[in-house]
Amino acid sequence: MSDALPPFQRFLDAQRDAVWRFLVRSVGAAEAEDCFQETFIAALRAYPRLRADSNLRAWVLTIAHRKALDAHRARARRAVPVADIDAADARAESNPAARDEALWDAVSELPARQRSAVTLRYIADLPHRDIAAAIGCSEEAARRSLSEGLAKLRKVVPA
Amino acid sequence: MTDNSPTDSSAIVEVLRLGPACAHDGAGASAAAQAARRLVDRVAAEGLADVSYATVESPFGSLFAATTKRGLVRLAFPEESTDSVLERIARRLSPRIVEAAAPLDPVRRELEDYFTGRRRTFDLSLDWSLIGPFGRRVLGVTSEIPYGGVLSYAEVAAEAGSPRGSRAAGNALGSNPIPIVIPCHRVLRSGGALGGYGGGLERKRWLLELEGAPTPRR
Structure with missing residues (x-):
């Protein structure tokens, strides 16, 4: 039924894995659950007003992205000590799993816009146009944030 | 990963795409399924769905x-x-x-x-919004037929205010969105033949026999 929105349950079934994956990677497993609930509750409220031809994945990931930003802000207010870069470097050299972990630590410490660009591009698999819409900037600025973010990650975790 | 040049991000991108092991294997998918289940329970409990x-x-x-x-x-x-x-x-x-x-x-x-034969009338509240105006008249009459009783298509049409509309009444009964509870199985042909049923005639006969209504011989 291309002229109508799918029933919400079908939309949830189709998008839940991508949203979960995105949230686990952008806020961590501990906070993913709350963000997931808030994302889909917000989606449910807005759902009937959505245009039937909308890109549903980009739409829901944009909401998830906002919830992830909120979670990051809340965490910053709670002032949890940031990960020790030296420790991350040391771990990065020892084995691939530790290197991955160091990379995720580094992602969570990127400035908000760069983190959004990196997670929306590579985890959510959104095109630059949708990333720009999600962040609320130009496509050019989104590309710039993405490459700046990647450059920082390369410093922490050399390829 | 043979290319280790410092400007190449492909290794980083690869890790980002696959992510932490827990997020992309079966456990990740089932964690997502469980989160979705909890969401739906909450939506139902808080009455957020239509x-x-x-x-x-x-x-x-x-x-x-x-x-x-x-x-x-x-x-x-x-x-x-x-x-x-x-x-x-x-x-x-x-x-x-x-x-x-x-x-x-x-x-x-x-x-x-x-x-299981322990209930003869339903106390459920019904939402008639999938039923059109004519259907409401026909199915409204139908819902008044008591357990174990039957009416003919012509009788239902007459009660619904269109005495010559037994074919239209049949159509309205055939598109009953709430069969069993709105008992369209209690409407038969004038001679007592089963007529039609959206769920199949075997089920119509079964329901009538459950209710002890007279049914035509097979």
């Missing part, structure tokens, strides 16, 4: 049942495709539809009692 649906077991197999805040809005036999039933509800009523068992508990209980 329509909830679930399957309800019956002697005919798994029935599809959907309810709104007003009441039972749709009951479908196992042959009907759940997807097309859902899509129709989404277009006619609201796309805010979730699969949740709890809102259908009263329907499940009353149907079970009915099928």
Whole structure:
């Protein structure tokens, strides 16, 4: 039924894995659950007003992205000590799993816009146009944030 | 990963795409499924959805049942495709539809009692919004036929205010969105022949026999 929105349950079934994956990677497993609930509750409220031809994945990931930003802000207010870069470097050299972990630590410490660009591009698999819409900037600025973010990650975790 | 040049991000990108092991293997998918289940339970408990649906077991197999805040809005036999039933509800009523068992508990209980002969009338509230104006008249008359009783198509049409409309009444009965509960199986041909039934004539006969109504010989 291309002229109508799918029933919400079908939309949830189709998008839940991508949203979960995105949230686990952008806020961590501990906070993913709350963000997931808030994302889909917000989606449910807005759902009937959505245009039937909308890109549903980009739409829901944009909401998830906002919830992830909120979670990051809340965490910053709670002032949890940031990960020790030296420790991350040391771990990065020892084995691939530790290197991955160091990379995720580094992602969570990127400035908000760069983190959004990196997670929306590579985890959510959104095109630059949708990333720009999600962040609320130009496509050019989104590309710039993405490459700046990647450059920082390369410093922490050399390829 | 043979290219280790410092300007190449492909290794980083690869890790980002695959992510932490827990997020992309089976555990990640099932964690997402569980989170979705908790979400739907919460949506149902807080009344955030416009329509909830679930399957309800019956002697005919798994029935599809959907309810709104007003009441039972749709009951479908196992042959009907759940997807097309859902899509129709989404277009006619609201796309805010979730699969949740709890809102259908009263329907499940009353149907079970009915099928085991412990219940003769349903106390469920019904939502008539999938039924058009003429259908409401016809099915309204039908819902007054008592357990174990029958009317003819002509009698139902006459009661519904269109004495020559027994064919139209038959069509309205055939598209009854809440069979069994709105007992369209209690409407027969004038001579007593079974006539038609959306769920199949075998089921119509079974329901009439359950209720002890007179049924034509096979």
